[in-house]
Amino acid sequence: MSLLLDLIFPRSCYSCHRPGRYLCLHCQSELVVRSIRPPQRLPLFRYHGPIKAMIHDLKFSFISDLVPEFALLISRTLKTKFPHLLEYWQEENFIIVPIPLHPYRQNWRGFNQSELILKELAPLINLKYQNLLIRSKNTLPQTQIKDKALRHTNISSAFCAIGHNYKNIILFDDVYTTGSTTKSAISCFPKDTNIWILTIA
Numbered sequence: 259m260s261l262l263l264d265l266i267f268p269r270s271c272y273s274c275h276r277p278g279r280y281l282c283l284h285c286q287s288e289l290v291v292r293s294i295r296p297p298q299r300l301p302l303f304r305y306h307g308p309i310k311a312m313i314h315d316l317k318f319s320f321i322s323d324l325v326p327e328f329a330l331l332i333s334r335t336l337k338t339k340f341p342h343l344l345e346y347w348q349e350e351n352f353i354i355v356p357i358p359l360h361p362y363r364q365n366w367r368g369f370n371q372s373e374l375i376l377k378e379l380a381p382l383i384n385l386k387y388q389n390l391l392i393r394s395k396n397t398l399p400q401t402q403i404k405d406k407a408l409r410h411t412n413i414s415s416a417f418c419a420i421g422h423n424y425k426n427i428i429l430f431d432d433v434y435t436t437g438s439t440t441k442s443a444i445s446c447f448p449k450d451t452n453i454w455i456l457t458i459a
């Protein structure tokens with residue numbers, strides 16, 4: 259399928275438009291890698307330029323071929339820029355967990371992009387992947403709610419955790435926006451759970 263698509267729509271770099279892949283190695287090396295935010299949050303890249311366009315196309319244009327591209331990019335960035343953090347996650351047996359979409363949205367979109375990326379990413383970085391969260395309310399997409407307070411109401415208690423026996427967890431999402439989605443996900447776990455947040459942007 260991928261080969262066929264390559265013939266119909268030849269891949270080219272989202273940044274320099276050179277043919278070959280979605281983000282050529284040169285443009286990958288030009289990406290500004292961000293730093294860890296307190297308390298334990300790592301947004302890897304700025305949400306702009308090729309990263310923004312790739313995330314948008316993955317979500318809304320169903321270009322699922324972007325999934326392995328993102329998995330490789332995240333894995334390479336963690337290994338080269340955050341080797342000690344990655345080692346710590348591996349040694350302490352962190353479980354990496356996608357922040358889910360509501361079933362309604364998942365159905366409409368066809369897939370949860372965070373989950374698809376994680377399935378490919380987890381083995382590349384030697385971490386165990388598990389679905390521990392389900393959405394409990396039919397919340398509106400965050401981008402459709404302009405008011406900040408309403409946005410929080412919309413997302414609070416939106417998730418339920420399926421398992422409580424995990425001490426070390428990394429929550430993964432594509433984009434960290436207001437943080438209310440993440441806060442809601444965090445609130446599902448016992449207070450003493452050691453939680454890291456990893457997002458593409």
Ligand SMILES: [Zn+2]
Pocket residue numbers: 271272273274275276281282283284285286
């Ligand atoms: Zn390029």
